[in-house]
Amino acid sequence: MIEPQPLVAMIHAVPAAQRIAAETFTREFPQATVWNVLDDRLLHDARAAGGLTDALRRRMLRLIGHVMDGGAQALLLTCSSYGEVVDTARALWDAPILKSDEAMFTAALSAPHRRVAVVASAPPAVPAAVTQLEALVPAVRPGRPVDILTALSEEAAATDDAEAAARHLADALHAVGGTDVDAVLLAQYSLTPAGQALAALLGVPVLDGAGAAARELRGLLTSSGRTAAPARTVAP
Structure with a gap:
């Protein structure tokens, strides 16, 4: 079912990505209701551990489960580190889940x-x-x-x-x-x-990445997105 104001969750690892993604969605996908979740310790903890550990991967999946249980109809993971758990997440939840880029x-x-x-x-x-x-x-x-x-x-x-x-x-x-x-x-x-x-x-x-993700999710989640113009790029 296509909702008039679909709830799109975003999970971030740095505050700058949250700000930029929010600004981009306001411009490219204004119909969306955006839910931001920030784990600003993830990259620090990953560096301290010498990379992503099983515990950190479970932590990522718990955050994804949190927004899915909260009614998110789609999810954008704005940090590339989350790419490692996307295949697992897609097997667990039916909503669109996009890697950062x-x-x-x-x-x-x-x-x-x-x-x-x-x-x-x-x-x-x-x-x-x-x-x-x-x-x-x-x-x-x-x-x-x-x-x-x-x-x-x-x-x-x-x-x-x-x-x-x-x-x-x-x-x-x-x-x-x-x-x-x-x-x-x-x-x-x-x-x-x-x-x-x-x-x-x-x-x-x-x-x-943020603009492309917004347009992709707009096309998946709204009726207007199904008939929208082709994806726009920044051109001179």
């Missing part, structure tokens, strides 16, 4: 892009994003491989100015020959504010 990667691979760039400002985000993207290729575009370029700019994480962050990301892309790409994918929610400026600098579409 899953919708963005699917949208990018569904387009006729031959070469895409993945950009980040934190080193762990790069391999995590590439692994997810490559895993989706056989299912989304069988027989049509895509070239993936990566660029890292830790300077982009050191500024609160979106245009400055975009310039740092563009410089990092130029340094690795990233001017010849069909689209750019932002590997972190924290980079979303820089998307529009980065698109203007590079002259190619820039996709962000």
Whole structure:
């Protein structure tokens, strides 16, 4: 049954992701009622333990169970660390459960892009994003491989100015020959504010995870989403 104001839960590991996801859903999926849950100790505890432990995975699943028991009709996990428990969660609950960047990667691979760039400002985000993207290729575009370029700019994480962050990301892309790409994918929610400026600098579409997730869930949960225009990217 399609609800007029579907309840969408979001589980976050950092406050910045909560703010950015909320702002994005207000713009892209205003019909949704958003329920935010924050575990701001998760990444600290994972680092202290040397990675995700069985106890931390159970903790993640308990949080997912909490929002599902509370009536959530869909769930967005804004931290890539939660990707490890998504398959288990999908087997336990019927509601749509999205990994942080899953919708963005699917949208990018569904387009006729031959070469895409993945950009980040934190080193762990790069391999995590590439692994997810490559895993989706056989299912989304069988027989049509895509070239993936990566660029890292830790300077982009050191500024609160979106245009400055975009310039740092563009410089990092130029340094690795990233001017010849069909689209750019932002590997972190924290980079979303820089998307529009980065698109203007590079002259190619820039996709962000929060926006893609909002559009994906809008299409699944609302009648208007079923007839909405194709997914929008940030374009120059």
